[in-house]
Amino acid sequence: NAGVTQTPKFRILKIGQSMTLQCTQDMNHNYMYWYRQDPGMGLKLIYYSVGAGITDKGEVPNGYNVSRSTTEDFPLRLELAAPSQTSVYFCASSSPGTGDDEQYFGPGTRLTVT
Amino acid sequence: KQEVTQIPAALSVPEGENLVLNCSFTDSAIYNLQWFRQDPGKGLTSLLLIQSSQREQTSGRLNASLDKSSGRSTLYIAASQPGDSATYLCAVRAWGGSEKLVFGKGTKLTVNP
Numbered sequence: 001n002a003g004v005t006q007t008p009k010f011r012i013l014k015i016g017q018s019m020t021l022q023c024t025q026d027m028n029h030n031y032m033y034w035y036r037q038d039p040g041m042g043l044k045l046i047y048y049s050v051g052a053g054i055t056d057k058g059e060v061p062n063g064y065n066v067s068r069s070t071t072e073d074f075p076l077r078l079e080l081a082a083p084s085q086t087s088v089y090f091c092a093s094s095s096p097g098t099g100d101d102e103q104y105f106g107p108g109t110r111l112t113v114t
Numbered sequence: 115k116q117e118v119t120q121i122p123a124a125l126s127v128p129e130g131e132n133l134v135l136n137c138s139f140t141d142s143a144i145y146n147l148q149w150f151r152q153d154p155g156k157g158l159t160s161l162l163l164i165q166s167s168q169r170e171q172t173s174g175r176l177n178a179s180l181d182k183s184s185g186r187s188t189l190y191i192a193a194s195q196p197g198d199s200a201t202y203l204c205a206v207r208a209w210g211g212s213e214k215l216v217f218g219k220g221t222k223l224t225v226n227p
Binding site: 101 | 118145146148150155156157158159160163165203205207213214215216217218219220
């Protein structure tokens with residue numbers, strides 16, 4: 001298993017541009033999450049999904065959109081990028097109720113908006 | 115609203131020392147608590163997960179304890195090594211709902227040879 005994979009690893013955007021951060025997991029987990037981590041801070045939840053077709057907002061959803069058309073994929077869309085969205089973005093997945101309560105994280109995407 | 119605090123923010127110790135990292139949370143109604151390790155520029159690696167019904171978990175040189183009533187967890191690292199240098203994050207999960215984790219800001223550990 002590759003686990004949770006994210007692309008790209010790094011990206012520089014200009015203010016006002018848009019992009020999609022990709023996240024894929026091959027563990028057949030029903031729950032997926034997007035977090036952002038600002039320097040010296042813990043991770044904050046942006047959006048999450050409890051299964052294909054179901055998404056919900058987390059703590060800091062403004063400026064982002066998500067979709068979940070398959071179990072494996074959970075892309076995060078940034079529309080009209082702003083400097084405040086400069087951060088490291090982590091995707092995670094889990095499968096609660098199966099005996100494994102851990103969340104598994106991808107390697108992250110480092111985004112700079114200038 | 116659940117808040118997680120980790121003290122100290124940074125810690126520097128000589129190799130071989132035993133050390134304790136602290137994590138406190140404001141709402142004791144948690145489902146579990148997870149300790150992660152993060153190396154610079156890397157993702158998160160899960161170290162230990164403690165269910166709310168458990169008092170501690172051990173893995174190798176690591177031991178994590180949980181005291182829900184006082185809202186505290188500790189991560190004990192025995193015989194520290196330079197390879198243990200990393201940022202250690204504590205996260206708690208509430209009952210039901212999104213299963214989301216609420217993270218502390220982490221403790222940056224440096225183990226000097």
